[in-house]
Amino acid sequence: MRPTGISFDSFTAEARVLETRRARVWLLVLCAVLLVLPFVSGPWLLGQLSYAFITLIAVYGLFVTVGMAGQINIAQSAFVGVGAFTAAKLSGLGVPFWIVIPAAALITGAISVLFALPAARVKGFYLALTTLAAQVMFPIVILALPMSWLGGLVGMPVVAPKLFGHSLGGPKEFYWLALLFAAVATWCAFNLPRSRLGRALRAVHDNDTAASVMGIPVTRIKIEAFFAGALFAGVAGALTAYFLQFVTVSSFTLFASVWYLGMLIVGGIHSPLGPILGVAFITIVQEGLHKISNLLLQSDSGIGGGAVFSLSSILLALCILFALIFEPRGLAHLWHTTKTTFRLWPFPRN
Amino acid sequence: MITLIQTLIDGAMVGLVYGLVAISFVVIYRAAKIINLAQGEVLVFGAFLMWTFTEGTGYAIPLPIALVLTMIACVIFGALIERTIFRPLIGQSAFTIFMAGVALLILLRGVAQLVWGAQTRSAPVVLPEGAIEFGPFLVNTRLLIGAIFTVCLTQALHLFFTRARLGLRLAAVAEDHTTALSLGVPVRQAIAVAWILGTVVATAAAAVLLSGSILSLGVAVIGFKALPVALLGGMESIRGAPLAGLIVGMFEALAATYLDPLTNGAASGLLPYLLMIAVLLIRPYGLFGWQKIERL
Numbered sequence: 001m002r003p004t005g006i007s008f009d010s011f012t013a014e015a016r017v018l019e020t021r022r023a024r025v026w027l028l029v030l031c032a033v034l035l036v037l038p039f040v041s042g043p044w045l046l047g048q049l050s051y052a053f054i055t056l057i058a059v060y061g062l063f064v065t066v067g068m069a070g071q072i073n074i075a076q077s078a079f080v081g082v083g084a085f086t087a088a089k090l091s092g093l094g095v096p097f098w099i100v101i102p103a104a105a106l107i108t109g110a111i112s113v114l115f116a117l118p119a120a121r122v123k124g125f126y127l128a129l130t131t132l133a134a135q136v137m138f139p140i141v142i143l144a145l146p147m148s149w150l151g152g153l154v155g156m157p158v159v160a161p162k163l164f165g166h167s168l169g170g171p172k173e174f175y176w177l178a179l180l181f182a183a184v185a186t187w188c189a190f191n192l193p194r195s196r197l198g199r200a201l202r203a204v205h206d207n208d209t210a211a212s213v214m215g216i217p218v219t220r221i222k223i224e225a226f227f228a229g230a231l232f233a234g235v236a237g238a239l240t241a242y243f244l245q246f247v248t249v250s251s252f253t254l255f256a257s258v259w260y261l262g263m264l265i266v267g268g269i270h271s272p273l274g275p276i277l278g279v280a281f282i283t284i285v286q287e288g289l290h291k292i293s294n295l296l297l298q299s300d301s302g303i304g305g306g307a308v309f310s311l312s313s314i315l316l317a318l319c320i321l322f323a324l325i326f327e328p329r330g331l332a333h334l335w336h337t338t339k340t341t342f343r344l345w346p347f348p349r350n
Numbered sequence: 351m352i353t354l355i356q357t358l359i360d361g362a363m364v365g366l367v368y369g370l371v372a373i374s375f376v377v378i379y380r381a382a383k384i385i386n387l388a389q390g391e392v393l394v395f396g397a398f399l400m401w402t403f404t405e406g407t408g409y410a411i412p413l414p415i416a417l418v419l420t421m422i423a424c425v426i427f428g429a430l431i432e433r434t435i436f437r438p439l440i441g442q443s444a445f446t447i448f449m450a451g452v453a454l455l456i457l458l459r460g461v462a463q464l465v466w467g468a469q470t471r472s473a474p475v476v477l478p479e480g481a482i483e484f485g486p487f488l489v490n491t492r493l494l495i496g497a498i499f500t501v502c503l504t505q506a507l508h509l510f511f512t513r514a515r516l517g518l519r520l521a522a523v524a525e526d527h528t529t530a531l532s533l534g535v536p537v538r539q540a541i542a543v544a545w546i547l548g549t550v551v552a553t554a555a556a557a558v559l560l561s562g563s564i565l566s567l568g569v570a571v572i573g574f575k576a577l578p579v580a581l582l583g584g585m586e587s588i589r590g591a592p593l594a595g596l597i598v599g600m601f602e603a604l605a606a607t608y609l610d611p612l613t614n615g616a617a618s619g620l621l622p623y624l625l626m627i628a629v630l631l632i633r634p635y636g637l638f639g640w641q642k643i644e645r646l
Contacts, residue, residue, distance in 0.1 A: 074452065118631050122634045129385070129577065130627055133626050133627055137620055137623050140616050141620070143616070144616030145614075146614075258453075258455070309460075310460040310464040311464065313459060314460035314464065317460065320449060320453035321457070324442075324450055
C-alpha cells in the first residue's frame, strides 16, 4: 500500500520500481557514496565489500531459481565454481575479461541446463536431489581431469583483468568492477519479476498445474529458471576467480551452497530486497564472529581455528532455522513492516 | 574370473551397508515425508555417541551396556531433532522442510566438531575383524555379520510397517497427513517414532560400517552415497533399500576395479550420482516405491 498523497498521471510513472522522487534521490546518494568510497577507505573494507558484491550476485541467481520459480537449487556454489574455472582457463589463454565474464556465464548456464533436465519428469524434493548430485560430482570431475586442463588438486592461477592496458587487479579498481556487475545484477533482479518471464516463473512457483492451464510451458520455464540462476552464478564465479586470482576446488563446496541459501532465506526469498539484506546481515554476523574469535585466539583461551569454523556453521544453521520457523518471509518482510509502522505512527499497522 | 567374483562379493557386502543407511532414509520418509539430507551427519553423531560410551568416558564400561546406553542416547537425540526442528514445521512446504534438513546438516556438523573435535580417532570394535575363506574367495567377517543384520532388520521393519498397528499408522501418515488426522491417527506421535527409528537405524549402520576403522567427520559422506540407493529402491520401500544397495555396491565395485584406472579414479565416485539422475529421469519412484510422484 502506498501512503496517501502519492498519485500517478501515467502508466510509465506507476510502473517504475522507484515510484517517488525521494526514492530516486536516495538511490543516487547511495550510488555516489559507493562510487567515492575507495578514495576514503582502506583496502580491507574494499576487499570485504568486493567479496560481498560477488556473493550478492550469486545469491541473486538463487533468488531467481529458488525464490521466484520455487525450484530448490543446492548446487549454486558448484555453478559458481564452473564459472570460476571457465574464467581461469580463458584468462590463461589471454582472452580479455569483458569476453571472459559473459562466456563464463553462458557456459555455466549450459551446464545448469544439463542438471535441470529431470524437471521434465520430477519436481520438488526430487528435483533438488539432481542439484545435490551436481554439487557432489563437481569436485570429483575437476580432480579426475588431467592436471593440464583445470589444475586438478593444485588449482589454477588467474591473470588479473586488464582494460586499455591498465590492470584492474588492485583493490580499488576491482571494487569498481565488482560494483558495476553487482549494480547490473541488482537492476536485473529488481526488473525480472516485472517481466513476462518473471510472471511465468511466479506462476510456476505458485501452482504449476494452473500455470500450464494458462498456457505456460512449465518444463521449459523451470529449465529457464535454472539457466537464469546459473547466469548470475557464472558471473559471480568469473569475478571470484579474478578476485582471488587463484581457483581451487576447495573453494566451491556444499557448505558454500548452503551459505548462499542461508543468506537468501534469512533475507527473504520472495523479494529482490531479500538477497541484499541477507548478504549484508550474514556477512556482518560472520565478520563479527571472526573478530571476536580472533580476540579469543590471541588471549590463549584454548579455542582453536576449528572451533571458530564450527561456531560459524552452528550460527548460520540457527539463523536459517530461526528464519524458517519464525519469519519465513525473512528480513525483507521485517523491513517492510517496520517501515509501515513508522510511516503510520501513531496509528497501528493494519 | 576370480577377481570378478571377488569384486562382486566385496561390492555386495559394502552395498548392503549402503542399504542399511538407505533404510534409515526410508524409515523417516515413510512416516514423515521428509528426505533428511542430514542423515549422514546423524550417522556420524550416533558413531560419536557410541565412541563416547565405549571409550570416551574414561570408565571401562562393558560393551553390551555401552551399546544399550548408545541406543538410549540415540532415542533421545532423534526425539530432540523432531521436537525442536521438525514439529514446528508440520504442514509447511517441501522447500521449508528441505531447507530445515540442510540447516540440520550444518548444525550437526558444527556441534559434532565443537564437542568431539575434528581429529580422526579409531572407532570402537563392535564386530569381530577378520575374513572367512570360501574356496578361493575372502569375505570380510564384519561386513558379513553386517549384511546378515541388514537382511534381518529389513524383514523385521517390513513386518512392522505392514503388520503391526503402529507401523500401519505410520504408513497412513505417510499417505496423507490430513486424512490420517481425520481418522484419528496421531501425526505428531507417528513422526516422532519415525525420527527415533531413523536415528537408531543410522547408528546401527554406523556400528557396522565403522567397527574397528577410522571415525571422523568425513564419514558423513556415506549419507550422500546412500541417498541414490534409497531413491533406486523407492523412497517408501523398506525391502527395496538393501536390494538397491546390492545393485549400487556391485556396480560401484566393478567400476572401481575396471574403470577407475582408466578415468583417474572418478568412475566409482560418480557412479552413484549418475545412477541417481538416471533413476530420476527414467523411473522416479524407484524400483519398489509407490507410483505417485507428481509430474507433468
